[in-house]
Amino acid sequence: MAGLWLEEFEEGMVFDHALSRTITEYDNMQFSLMTMNPQPLHIDADFAAKSAWGKPLVNSLFTLGLLIGMTVGDTTLGTTIGNLGMSEVKFPAPVFHGDTIRARTTVVSVRESKSRPGQGIVTFKHEALNQKGDIVAVCERAALMRAKPAESA
Numbered sequence: 001m002a003g004l005w006l007e008e009f010e011e012g013m014v015f016d017h018a019l020s021r022t023i024t025e026y027d028n029m030q031f032s033l034m035t036m037n038p039q040p041l042h043i044d045a046d047f048a049a050k051s052a053w054g055k056p057l058v059n060s061l062f063t064l065g066l067l068i069g070m071t072v073g074d075t076t077l078g079t080t081i082g083n084l085g086m087s088e089v090k091f092p093a094p095v096f097h098g099d100t101i102r103a104r105t106t107v108v109s110v111r112e113s114k115s116r117p118g119q120g121i122v123t124f125k126h127e128a129l130n131q132k133g134d135i136v137a138v139c140e141r142a143a144l145m146r147a148k149p150a151e152s153a
Helices: 027-035 045-049 060-075
Strands: 015-022 080-090 100-112 119-129 135-145
Touching: 015 060, 027 060, 060 100, 060 119, 060 135, 080 119
Parallel strands: none
Antiparallel strands: 015 100, 080 135, 100 119, 119 135
16 A cells, blocks of 8 residues: 555554564664664673573664554655654563564644645654564654645646
8 A cells, every 4th residue: 555645644543554574683783783883782692691681682773663664655655755753752662583573553643734735744653563462662753744636637
């Protein structure tokens, strides 16, 4: 499904996104190294084994990026102008190698832009859930969206 136009969103809409993904050790290691994050809880198995978690944690920014990415096809693919910001970001449960993540989105609010005709702001609440149904990441995201183009004659 392609992204929706501004007018197609309604407060309270819920999307249970079809995509899911199992996170691998490679994903976590590569993301941590690409973003220059040397946190041993992510990249040092021996260090992580001696931590409270007993094994490496998946980098939370990878989890957040994955969450947002999994939502694009159903919500903003080709219809967004850009992200305006993310707030209320939380990671209520850890993510480990081998966890399978899925996403759910709720539309929090929809409004036309006061300064940009033909555009508006949609606020989404995104939740990432693991294979057990535990919520592992949450954020609210404001997206600047396009209104549906006028039909040409």
